[in-house]
Amino acid sequence: MSELDEPEIAQVTLPGVLHALSDPTRLAVVAQLARAQEMSCGNLEVAVAKSTLSQHLRVLREAGVTHTRPDGNQRWLSIRRDDLDQAFPGLLDSVLGALTPSDT
Template sequence: MPNIDEPELADIQLGAVLHALSDPTRLAVVLQIESDGERCCGALAVEVAKSTLSQHLRVLREAGITRTRACGNQRWVSLRRDDLDKLFPGLLDVILRAADRRAPVS
């Protein structure tokens, strides 16, 4: 099955990327995917309802940050790291480093 609807590389806009990454839940999702690689949507460790998580994943996908692939009844999410680095070199690295520093120490 093909990837779920996502913008073409030329259609990814900086404002949409920054908006998507401005939410703590979406940023937590991106940090998990960056750390662990492609993840099943149901395996993401965020404390929100499934419907809320679906909306956050939609925002990330529509901004061009993530790619969602269907495999049977599961959805797998990965970062569009190469695309983002091509369009906005270093941006994702800076944002993720800053977010990781703000994470609470356990």
């Protein structure tokens, strides 16, 4: 697998990040990643088809919310926590802190 395109932090915008976090499935993915630090795509607990999950993961990656690390035939996901905290201090903590158990 080749390296996936991810925006430089200077290209990450607040509207893009907020859009990526506005979907319940994507928000659930981010919440799981926040708890686990890093997860393989296959271990995410979401109630959508694989193709739909792939599209959600693409939106998160292209918005600059997540980092995808290819490793053999697996892809490992993590939140770009340091970058997001630098660009938008407190945003991720506020969003994750507002979640209820039914949101994840």
